[in-house]
Amino acid sequence: MTVMEQRGAYRPTPPPAWQPRMDPAPLLPDAEPYRVLGTEAAAKADPELLRALYAQLVRGRRYNAQATALTKQGRLAVYPSTTGQEACEVAAAMVLQERDWLFPSYRDTLAVVARGVDPVEALTLLRGDWHTGYDPYEHRVAPLCTPLATQLPHAVGLAHAARLKGDDVVALAMVGDGGTSEGDFHEALNFAAVWQAPVVFLVQNNGFAISVPLAKQTAAPSLAHKAVGYGMPGRLVDGNDAAAVHEVLSDAVRRARAGGGPTLVEAITYRVDAHTNADDATRYRGDAEVETWREHDPIQLLERELTARGLLDEDGKRAAQDAAEAMAASLREHMNQDPALDPMDLFTDVYAEPTPQLREQREQLRAELEAEADAEPEGGTHR
Amino acid sequence: MTTVAVKPATMAQALTRALRDAMAADPAVHVMGEDVGTLGGVFRVTDGLAEEFGEDRCTDTPLAEAGILGTAVGMAMYGLRPVVEMQFDAFAYPAFEQLISHVSRMRNRTRGAMPLPITIRVPYGGGIGGVEHHSDSSEAYYMATPGLHVVTPATVADAYGLLRASIASDDPVVFLEPKRLYWSKDSWNPEEPTPVEPIGRAVVRRSGRSATLITYGPSVPVCMEAAEAARAEGWDLEVVDLRSLVPFDDETVCASVRRTGRAVVVHESGSFGGPGGEIAARVTERCFHHLEAPVLRVAGFDVPYPPPMLERHHLPGVDRILDAVGRLQWEAES
Numbered sequence: 001m002t003v004m005e006q007r008g009a010y011r012p013t014p015p016p017a018w019q020p021r022m023d024p025a026p027l028l029p030d031a032e033p034y035r036v037l038g039t040e041a042a043a044k045a046d047p048e049l050l051r052a053l054y055a056q057l058v059r060g061r062r063y064n065a066q067a068t069a070l071t072k073q074g075r076l077a078v079y080p081s082t083t084g085q086e087a088c089e090v091a092a093a094m095v096l097q098e099r100d101w102l103f104p105s106y107r108d109t110l111a112v113v114a115r116g117v118d119p120v121e122a123l124t125l126l127r128g129d130w131h132t133g134y135d136p137y138e139h140r141v142a143p144l145c146t147p148l149a150t151q152l153p154h155a156v157g158l159a160h161a162a163r164l165k166g167d168d169v170v171a172l173a174m175v176g177d178g179g180t181s182e183g184d185f186h187e188a189l190n191f192a193a194v195w196q197a198p199v200v201f202l203v204q205n206n207g208f209a210i211s212v213p214l215a216k217q218t219a220a221p222s223l224a225h226k227a228v229g230y231g232m233p234g235r236l237v238d239g240n241d242a243a244a245v246h247e248v249l250s251d252a253v254r255r256a257r258a259g260g261g262p263t264l265v266e267a268i269t270y271r272v273d274a275h276t277n278a279d280d281a282t283r284y285r286g287d288a289e290v291e292t293w294r295e296h297d298p299i300q301l302l303e304r305e306l307t308a309r310g311l312l313d314e315d316g317k318r319a320a321q322d323a324a325e326a327m328a329a330s331l332r333e334h335m336n337q338d339p340a341l342d343p344m345d346l347f348t349d350v351y352a353e354p355t356p357q358l359r360e361q362r363e364q365l366r367a368e369l370e371a372e373a374d375a376e377p378e379g380g381t382h383r
Numbered sequence: 384m385t386t387v388a389v390k391p392a393t394m395a396q397a398l399t400r401a402l403r404d405a406m407a408a409d410p411a412v413h414v415m416g417e418d419v420g421t422l423g424g425v426f427r428v429t430d431g432l433a434e435e436f437g438e439d440r441c442t443d444t445p446l447a448e449a450g451i452l453g454t455a456v457g458m459a460m461y462g463l464r465p466v467v468e469m470q471f472d473a474f475a476y477p478a479f480e481q482l483i484s485h486v487s488r489m490r491n492r493t494r495g496a497m498p499l500p501i502t503i504r505v506p507y508g509g510g511i512g513g514v515e516h517h518s519d520s521s522e523a524y525y526m527a528t529p530g531l532h533v534v535t536p537a538t539v540a541d542a543y544g545l546l547r548a549s550i551a552s553d554d555p556v557v558f559l560e561p562k563r564l565y566w567s568k569d570s571w572n573p574e575e576p577t578p579v580e581p582i583g584r585a586v587v588r589r590s591g592r593s594a595t596l597i598t599y600g601p602s603v604p605v606c607m608e609a610a611e612a613a614r615a616e617g618w619d620l621e622v623v624d625l626r627s628l629v630p631f632d633d634e635t636v637c638a639s640v641r642r643t644g645r646a647v648v649v650h651e652s653g654s655f656g657g658p659g660g661e662i663a664a665r666v667t668e669r670c671f672h673h674l675e676a677p678v679l680r681v682a683g684f685d686v687p688y689p690p691p692m693l694e695r696h697h698l699p700g701v702d703r704i705l706d707a708v709g710r711l712q713w714e715a716e717s
């Protein structure tokens with residue numbers, strides 16, 4: 001008998017313990033990103049919601065511009081802009097109830113502000129006078145998180161804890177396309193699915209991780225497809241279509257709240273500005289590419305829809321602009337004041353009680369400050 | 384009141400009892416980690432907890448240390464008091480980013496608004512014949528991270544008291560469990576556990592006049608043995624058990640060294656960049672005029688942890704300690 005004949009005679013059967021866990025097909029994202037604006041679905045969209053989204057988008061665009069201007073004036077150390085991504089930023093905040101939690105990445109200052117955090121407090125990290133400028137418990141917003149994707153397991157743990165306590169709380173965690181390559185992204189999604197935690201993961205695929213395009217980041221069919229591997233649904237949405245992002249995120253939040261478990265949402269968007277003010281985007285992409293995205297701008301998409309439906313006129317536009325200008329003027333005014341700094345703050349809140357070693361170091365700094373003050377002439381400029 | 388016959392208990396049993404008492408006292412205490420539920424942990428320290436408190440309070444997690452600690456952060460944010468088990472010293476490394484970037488500094492980042500009362504239990508150290516990645520002494524990494532407490536018991540009673548204190552602490556605590564002492568026994572009554580002292584105090588395990596052995600965790604019994612053996616050489620050694628590496632008890636350590644005038648730091652961790660360097664510097668800075676000899680270090684070698692058949696040549700033993708004591712410039716005495 002030949003080897004081939006032997007193989008032919010062998011009828012492999014699955015081992016008795018193995019059985020498929022679930023049908024993966026319902027978890028798969030659609031082939032095309034979900035859209036509302038400019039489609040038949042738009043007619044069903046709530047006019048009040050569209051108007052509210054518009055006002056937030058205009059305000060968000062102005063916020064990005066103002067914050068970027070503040071870096072040029074030396075009032076912010078750095079600002080990672082979300083110009084072009086405002087639909088994702090504001091929708092992420094708007095879909096949550098007051099009792100829910102938002103877990104932003106370092107780029108999501110705008111979502112933090114849209115959630116209700118004071119704009120100056122939200123920029124404390126980027127101004128550099130402290131790390132987190134707001135009390136996370138006041139608006140249930142976790143600190144802006146710089147180490148990529150490390151805030152995602154926090155969202156899972158918090159949502160899990162809330163569920164164990166019987167509280168109706170959903171956590172929405174934000175991450176970028178680059179962050180999906182981090183191990184913490186994988187571990188967070190896996191834990192969330194195993195625990196059926198009420199979490200929504202929003203991936204803003206803005207095309208770049210600083211300079212590295214998505215093609216060098218993943219070989220997956222889409223980032224939303226990654227959900228299937230964890231046993232959760234993946235949804236693909238046009239991230240510049242504010243109505244679509246709002247709807248998809250609302251569905252995911254509703255599903256989590258009802259005990260349906262986590263959802264991964266990939267929003268296709270584009271980072272119109274450089275990574276930060278310190279980055280030079282011309283080194284890795286051409287103007288033509290940026291221009292094509294300007295034509296798919298979140299504010300213009302919504303404006304077209306609202307205008308066509310007679311929901312927005314020149315007065316309405318002006319009102320949104322005026323409100324945004326007032327916010328920007330207030331932000332400018334507050335950010336142009338020097339923040340109060342107390343060097344002795346270095347030693348507070350390292351531990352609940354400072355260790356003996358920190359008490360010694362605190363006294364050392366106190367002595368240095370006193371020596372500095374003594375060395376300065378009367379009315380010195382040291383602050 | 385009935386008298387309970389005091390039977391010997393192991394350190395592992397005292398740790399289990401500490402977890403159980405903490406869970407019974409506070410519903411916010413949640414135990415989580417790999418194999419901590421049904422199995423009761425690979426060292427059986429969480430034995431019976433899932434049965435008694437349910438799987439929501441003592442949870443078998445997916446096998447991912449960063450995920451375990453990362454989700455514990457979120458649970459602590461929501462008011463729980465997670466006790467995380469890292470199965471072995473070297474298995475804790477994937478969790479370092481969560482530990483260093485979040486656990487250690489969340490209180491500071493948020494100006495005190497968001498403290499993280501997490502206890503991270505790490506079985507550590509060698510001497511159990513473990514194959515590679517099962518015997519590391521990783522304390523120096525934790526000590527170098529501001530915002531963490533680093534605690535390690537050497538006795539059955541301290542295992543209970545320090546673990547209760549760690550869980551009760553509003554700060555994150557890395558609780559290092561000397562795995563070769565898990566089965567060490569002592570007369571200890573679980574029905575009348577030792578009062579819980581705050582973290583941060585060392586204790587003199589053996590009084591002596593000639594020199595001080597400064598040590599902690601798995602090296603404490605080795606130093607006690609060395610102190611007994613030293614009597615034959617005419618040395619009366621004092622043994623200080625640090626119990627807490629952070630905060631460090633300068634007061635107790637320096638009081639001892641000022642009495643004896645000589646000191647040797649003993650630990651399994653390597654000496655270069657290890658805890659002994661910091662301790663020797665602190666003692667020298669504070670006790671210089673009381674010292675008759677330089678502070679010496681007896682440590683593991685600066686090599687990757689050796690395979691089990693060679694580990695006895697690596698670990699500090701009685702002879703290496705006595706050799707160091709012999710080099711403490713006794714000739715100055717005569």
